[in-house]
Amino acid sequence: xxxxxxxxxxxxxxxxxxxxxxxxxxxxxxxxxxxxxxxxxxxxxxxxxxxxxxxxxxxxxxxxxxxxxxxxxxxxxxxxxxxxxxxxxxxxxxxxxxxxxxxxxxxxxxxxxxxxxxxxxxxxxxxxxxxxxxxxxxxxxxxxxxxxxxxxxxxxxxxxxxxxxxxxxxxxxxxxxxxxxxxxxxxxxxxxxxxxxxxxxxxxxxxxxxxxxxxxxxxxxxxxxxxxxxxxxxxxxxxxxxxxxxxxxxxxxxx
Amino acid sequence: xxxxxxxxxxxxxxxxxxxxxxxxxxxxxxxxxxxxxxxxxxxxxxxxxxxxxxxxxxxxxxxxxxxxxxxxxxxxxxxxxxxxxxxxxxxxxxxxxxxxxxxxxxxxxxxxxxxxxxxxxxxxxxxxxxxxxxxxxxxxxxxxxxxxxxxxxxxxxxxxxxxxxxxxxxxxxxxxxxxxxxxxxxxxxxxxxxxxxxxxxxxxxxxxxxxxxxxxxxxxxxxxxxx
Numbered sequence: 001x002x003x004x005x006x007x008x009x010x011x012x013x014x015x016x017x018x019x020x021x022x023x024x025x026x027x028x029x030x031x032x033x034x035x036x037x038x039x040x041x042x043x044x045x046x047x048x049x050x051x052x053x054x055x056x057x058x059x060x061x062x063x064x065x066x067x068x069x070x071x072x073x074x075x076x077x078x079x080x081x082x083x084x085x086x087x088x089x090x091x092x093x094x095x096x097x098x099x100x101x102x103x104x105x106x107x108x109x110x111x112x113x114x115x116x117x118x119x120x121x122x123x124x125x126x127x128x129x130x131x132x133x134x135x136x137x138x139x140x141x142x143x144x145x146x147x148x149x150x151x152x153x154x155x156x157x158x159x160x161x162x163x164x165x166x167x168x169x170x171x172x173x174x175x176x177x178x179x180x181x182x183x184x185x186x187x188x189x190x191x192x193x194x195x196x197x198x199x200x201x202x203x204x205x206x207x208x209x210x211x212x213x214x215x216x217x218x219x220x221x222x223x224x225x226x227x228x229x230x231x232x233x234x235x236x237x238x239x240x241x242x243x244x245x246x247x248x249x250x251x252x253x254x255x
Numbered sequence: 256x257x258x259x260x261x262x263x264x265x266x267x268x269x270x271x272x273x274x275x276x277x278x279x280x281x282x283x284x285x286x287x288x289x290x291x292x293x294x295x296x297x298x299x300x301x302x303x304x305x306x307x308x309x310x311x312x313x314x315x316x317x318x319x320x321x322x323x324x325x326x327x328x329x330x331x332x333x334x335x336x337x338x339x340x341x342x343x344x345x346x347x348x349x350x351x352x353x354x355x356x357x358x359x360x361x362x363x364x365x366x367x368x369x370x371x372x373x374x375x376x377x378x379x380x381x382x383x384x385x386x387x388x389x390x391x392x393x394x395x396x397x398x399x400x401x402x403x404x405x406x407x408x409x410x411x412x413x414x415x416x417x418x419x420x421x422x423x424x425x426x427x428x429x430x431x432x433x434x435x436x437x438x439x440x441x442x443x444x445x446x447x448x449x450x451x452x453x454x455x456x457x458x459x460x461x462x463x464x465x466x467x468x469x470x471x472x473x474x475x476x477x478x479x480x481x482x
Binding site: 065068098133139142143166169174177178181182 | 322323325326327328329332341342344345423424426427428429438441442444445446447
């Protein structure tokens with residue numbers, strides 16, 4: 001009597017354990033806050049990740065500053081793919097992220113882009129000639145790409161002449177929208193937004209040399225909420241793998 | 256001083272935008288509301304629905320279509336360029352146009368309601384006294400609808416002050432030209448400048464409360480005055 005009870009109990013326990021493992025190994029879910037400039041590559045990586053591991057990645061896109069505010073106030077994200085390296089470090093210092101998990105998943109490249117073919121030359125001379133009304137720049141206070149753009153214009157000595165022509169996007173996605181709808185003839189965007197599979201999608205572009213601005217290190221970090229989530233750990237690992245790297249490079253980032 | 260020069264500039268710009276938008280709206284919405292209240296045309300339904308659209312559409316939808324329409328390939332953009340005015344996006348004029356569209360239902364509906372609740376009788380009496388329709392409109396209909404007119408003005412003003420999505424989409428965040436209080440607050444939050452955000456955001460809460468309080472008092476007074 002007693003023996004069989006133990007057997008049943010053991011059986012049930014091991015069944016439960018199996019189920020738990022099976023659930024976490026095969027139907028895991030990870031919720032990721034993704035910097036706006038990484039939207040297109042991340043969608044692609046998430047698809048590959050789902051195919052390869054069976055885990056599901058739920059993506060939210062936006063500006064890093066907003067994600068920071070939301071995470072501080074209990075947003076249920078497991079991972080943050082930041083547009084900078086400062087925000088993940090800050091979150092780790094504040095005990096909201098796992099410090100050891102931080103790593104650079106991509107180094108962003110700045111591009112001067114116009115939807116109009118031939119407007120932007122390969123050396124960026126158009127900035128000096130100033131043959132345009134409006135130039136879109138992400139708000140340098142909010143977006144690392146905006147700060148980098150200001151750095152470039154300072155280096156070229158055109159910042160003060162161009163400033164009256166600025167229109168500012170709240171993040172890099174909105175800045176891109178201003179140029180894509182041609183309300184601004186050209187603008188500083190992330191190279192990843194105008195490239196796919198290693199080629200410029202449309203218009204004309206100047207891929208700004210990396211010597212003109214400080215590197216746009218984009219760090220990923222595991223958030224405290226995602227500790228113990230196997231899908232989150234798997235996605236962090238996946239981002240370092242060859243498949244993800246190939247996608248990231250195809251969009252013009254360094255890895 | 257808790258509010259810096261940038262914030263004060265945004266407050267001043269917001270007040271200018273809201274005032275101008277309200278004036279333009281009253282000029283457009285009054286005849287429109289009058290027509291909607293009097294007509295038996297088949298067009299009443301579609302026009303009424305169209306005017307109400309901004310009430311239900313997300314501001315981002317409205318803002319995005321305005322941005323596309325104002326662009327060089329859009330109908331509005333082609334018109335303004337042909338007239339030699341350039342593009343309206345990222346200009347104060349562009350913001351006024353966007354705000355007029357966005358706040359339209361808040362001006363038309365109270366007015367239309369006021370005109371409708373007046374009934375046909377006063378205008379018929381005026382006509383038998385040989386007042387021309389225009390004369391009757393200004394001397395009879397408008398004074399009768401004054402509570403509706405005031406409500407429309409207050410709501411248009413307040414709603415324009417609170418507008419965010421449209422300004423974000425077509426404004427371009429230019430200090431002193433298109434950066435209003437709501438986008439300034441958003442910027443402060445995103446830049447993690449929470450103290451400044453609190454001052455402006457708290458001010459907005461207070462302002463909105465006062466506006467709603469005024470409307471409530473107005474409504475009470477209105478129902479006492481009207482038979």
